[in-house]
Amino acid sequence: MLVDGTVLGAVVAAPALVALGAFLARGRAVRALGRLGVLVAGAGFLTGVVLVLRLSADGDVVRVEGGVISLAAERLSAMLLLLVFGVSAVVQAFATRYLAGDRRAGWFIGGAGLLTAASAALATAATLVALALAWTLAGVALCLLLGTYRHLPAARDGLRRTATAFVIGDAALWSAVALVTARWGQVRLDELAAHSGGGLPAAVVAVLIVVAALSRSAQLPFHRWLPATLAAPTPVSALLHAGVVNAGGILLIRLSPLSTADPAVALTLLAGAATMGYGALLALVKPDVKGALAYSTMAQMGFMMFTVGLGLWAAALIHLVAHGFYKATLFLSSGSAIAYRRRMAAAPPASVPTGRRRAAALWAVALSLAALAVGVTVVPGVTDHGSGMALLVFAGITGAAATWGWLMRRPTRAGVLTAAAVLTAAMCGYLGVVSVATTFLTPALPAETLPPGAVATVVAVAVLMLAGLAVLRRWQHGSGLHHALYAHALSASHPTSTVKGTRP
DSSP states (O other): OOSOHHHHHHHHHHHHHHHHHHHHOOTHHHHHHHHHHHHHHHHHHHHHHHHHHHHHHTOOOEEEOOTTSOEEEOHHHHHHHHHHHHHHHHHHHHHHHHTTTOTTHHHHHHHHHHHHHHHHHHHHBOBHHHHHHHHHHHHHHHHHHHTTTTTSHHHHHHHHHHHHHHHHHHHHHHHHHHHHHHHHSSOBGGGHHHHOOOSHHHHHHHHHHHHHHHHHTTOTTSGGGTGGGTTSOHHHHHHTTTTTTTHHHHHHHHTTTTSOSHHHHHHHHHHHHHHHHHHHHHHHHOOSHHHHHHHHHHHHHHHHHHHHHTTOHHHHHHHHHHHHHHHHHHHHTHHHHHHHHHHHHHSOOOOOOHHHHHHHHHHHHHHHHHHHHHHHHHSTTGGGSHHHHHHHHHHHHHHHHHHHHHHHHOOSHHHHHHHHHHHHHHHHHHHHHHHHHHHHHGGGSOOOOOOTTHHHHHHHHHHHHHHHHHHHHHHHHOOTHHHHHHHHHHHHTSOOOOSTTOOO
């Protein structure tokens, strides 16, 4: 047995030990501990891979019994461990050079190790109290990371905003834990379904859990903390996606028996849809790369919340894992993106005819739909469940947007043929991954109770968002009222600071 309870406990606790050493170390020991942190996170990722293979074969749950503080790794936890340790390993490896010679490097290494351990504990917690403790510890670790450059007024402003949102969310979660514990005593997560019930107490618990999830995932009205964190080093922005900003979805999925009361579902759907549109609009007008990525993350987390509200558990989980990996990568490569923008700004502006824009848009939509049709034919079973349908909508929109950008630069027959070939291959691969992941996760997730018209709702929301984005594009180049509306959206993307000496 390659992975047992001892190994699981070790991979969860090891990053915290590295963190303790990093906070105390000085000089060359800091760099050595940075490399050790990378190795520990890499070992955790390999453990996650072994867990996935083992659970696919026999389905046995790996447990670490410790009373209130117990851990358990089943299919859902194994998938989340891949996210947490995979992102952490890449980010810490990047940071060894990014922060080389920085006197605050030890602080970052300590915060990264603590965040990794807390996120891994959040993914594997077996009891309600253990999950809440890991949740709070992850928030504390992020606040420590945001204080890496605390001498900067902007960093202190981001820390204040984040701490305020997290304190509200943590208070809500611990209130829910107190209500559940007072009624049923110490509760294991795999026994929640037996303890869930209706009535006012259940509705209150569900709403409190949703409030906690909204605050951690930067959803309206707790959305202001995420854009204010960009004064921290870029690796901190990337590490956010290792189980922090996407922890709201993790919480709602793991506590689904307690969070599906009607008022809580309505709140989740409303906040998710509103944040999805708001974040997408502001990401479009935000001029700086990291700011646009932050608002894009906010919108993506809105999509995650929306699918959770619809009960599309597999779609939400697959999306949060995939988004965590690729958005962390985008943050780490933001420096290259900034350099590219500077080269483009130095080049003479090119005028794109309106007809060419429209033709590129039509071709992009047509090619995306065709690639989806081929993918559904090649990968059967994707449309048999609501999660697959929701991810089809998401894949279609993403494919059309990427293809449009390509055709704007390559408006030739060869460009169209290249786009068709690459998009079809990518769509088939994506749907294949979705099919395999859904099959793996289904035994560990609640049954999908898809409400009538849920898929139609996803499509309608997607169409409305696309229409809004198209209108906003026109605002950017318009005049009068259009120009004023665009300027208002641009202004909204710059949070006003309350810390003296901080520029918005």
